[in-house]
Amino acid sequence: MLLAAVLHPLMIHYLDQESSIGPNSLRAKKGGKVTGLNENLVREVLELHTLGVDGPYDQHDVRELAELLTGVTNGLPLQLKFRKDYAEPGAETVLGQTYRGGQPHIRDVEAVLRDLARHPATAGHLAWKLAVHFTSDTPDPDLVAALTARYLETGGDLGQVTAALLEHPAAWAEQRVNVKPPFHYIASALRALAMPADTLSALYEKRMRSLLVGPLRRMDHVWEKPDGPDGLPEEDSAWIAPQGIAARLQWAISAPQALVPDLPDPRIFVQTALGEFITPALKFAADAAESPSDGIGLVLASPAFQRT
Numbered sequence: 001m002l003l004a005a006v007l008h009p010l011m012i013h014y015l016d017q018e019s020s021i022g023p024n025s026l027r028a029k030k031g032g033k034v035t036g037l038n039e040n041l042v043r044e045v046l047e048l049h050t051l052g053v054d055g056p057y058d059q060h061d062v063r064e065l066a067e068l069l070t071g072v073t074n075g076l077p078l079q080l081k082f083r084k085d086y087a088e089p090g091a092e093t094v095l096g097q098t099y100r101g102g103q104p105h106i107r108d109v110e111a112v113l114r115d116l117a118r119h120p121a122t123a124g125h126l127a128w129k130l131a132v133h134f135t136s137d138t139p140d141p142d143l144v145a146a147l148t149a150r151y152l153e154t155g156g157d158l159g160q161v162t163a164a165l166l167e168h169p170a171a172w173a174e175q176r177v178n179v180k181p182p183f184h185y186i187a188s189a190l191r192a193l194a195m196p197a198d199t200l201s202a203l204y205e206k207r208m209r210s211l212l213v214g215p216l217r218r219m220d221h222v223w224e225k226p227d228g229p230d231g232l233p234e235e236d237s238a239w240i241a242p243q244g245i246a247a248r249l250q251w252a253i254s255a256p257q258a259l260v261p262d263l264p265d266p267r268i269f270v271q272t273a274l275g276e277f278i279t280p281a282l283k284f285a286a287d288a289a290e291s292p293s294d295g296i297g298l299v300l301a302s303p304a305f306q307r308t
Contacts, residue, residue: 001158002117003110006045009078015041022070022088030085037066048230050116052125061094068092068112071104082106095119123151130165132234136177140170176277176307179236182219184308185248186212189300192273193260203259211255218247252300257293266295277304 005011012018020038021027028034042065047053071087074080087104097115100108116122127147131139143165150164151157165171180188190200203211213223220241226232233239257263270278270286282302289295299305 002045002049002113005049006041006113007072007080007109009074009080011041012072012074012080013078015044017041017069018073020066020070020073021086022067024090025070025088026085027083037063038069039063039066041069042066044229045113045116050125051119051121052128055121055125057095064092065094065112068094068099069109072106072109082109117156120148120152123148123156127151127161129234130161131170134165134178135170135173137235140168143168143170177236178308179239179306180308181232181239182216182221182244182248183232185219185306186216186251188305188308189252189256190259192269192300192305193256193264193296195260199259207258211258215247215251215255218243219251220244248306249301253293253297256296256300263292263296266292266299269296270299273299274302274304279304 015038016035017038019035020041021034023034023037039062042062045065046055046057046062051057067088071082071084072080073083073086082105084104087100089104091098091101092108093099094112095115097112099112124144127144128139130147131144135143146168147161147164150161154160216223220239220243221232263269264272266286266289270283274282279302282299282304285298285302286295289298
């Protein structure tokens with residue numbers, strides 16, 4: 001997965017790796033324009049995809065990895081290409097491991113990425129991110145440790161790491177504290193409403209902006225345009241601002257009847273949507289609703305449904 005992300009032609013293009021030429025490369029010696037080493041891609045690899053911001057690397061590792069990545073570029077049509085004449089000659093040392101002892105080759109880049117993916121710091125970083133996403137902004141340290149251990153035991157098998165998450169008691173804590181990000185909130189609502197796939201496809205063609213994209217924006221999630229390369233924020237505080245909460249409530253009340261004209265009975269829907277997490281007050285509200293749309297809106301707007 002790391003190789004696929006880092007070496008994807010669009011990633012290479014977006015982060016300007018295609019113009020990174022080693023200062024002592026054959027291309028540079030023949031008069032090629034040297035624009036400097038590309039530390040942007042390196043820092044994304046180290047900070048976001050593998051070791052984490054506080055990982056065990058320094059500026060020396062950043063520069064050496066940037067030199068090792070020279071030669072990675074794009075060909076036409078847009079596809080991965082390795083140009084030996086762009087590559088900085090000589091060996092590079094990243095986290096104490098030496099790469100590229102002989103002629104430059106894409107295999108050296110793949111080797112360093114595999115080693116970074118297997119690193120204990122990467123295991124801890126990804127374990128923490130999974131625990132935050134599925135449990136809490138301040139996850140149980142024992143849960144993080146269990147996920148880290150499973151990652152290292154299995155060589156980074158994310159299926160096994162997910163199994164370790166599901167096996168841990170902290171994943172099944174009675175109190176749910178994470179706020180659903182806007183997309184997850186809307187997706188879970190559509191799932192609870194059993195919205196047919198063909199209806200959703202038709203909606204995508206005709207009313208996607210008014211019923212989904214627009215509301216997401218008002219909930220502070222601009223569709224396909226995250227604020228930075230690290231994607232959408234995980235912190236609950238990013239999603240519980242007054243404007244975002246007001247947009248959720250408005251969507252809960254108005255959108256379901258436009259999406260699913262034949263709404264279910266709120267007394268049944270509250271059981272479908274929340275099961276054991278129904279509160280007495282919410283059950284009363286669903287039972288006493290004056291109309292199906294009012295009842296469905298109250299369930300989807302409830303604090304119980306907003307959390308995961």
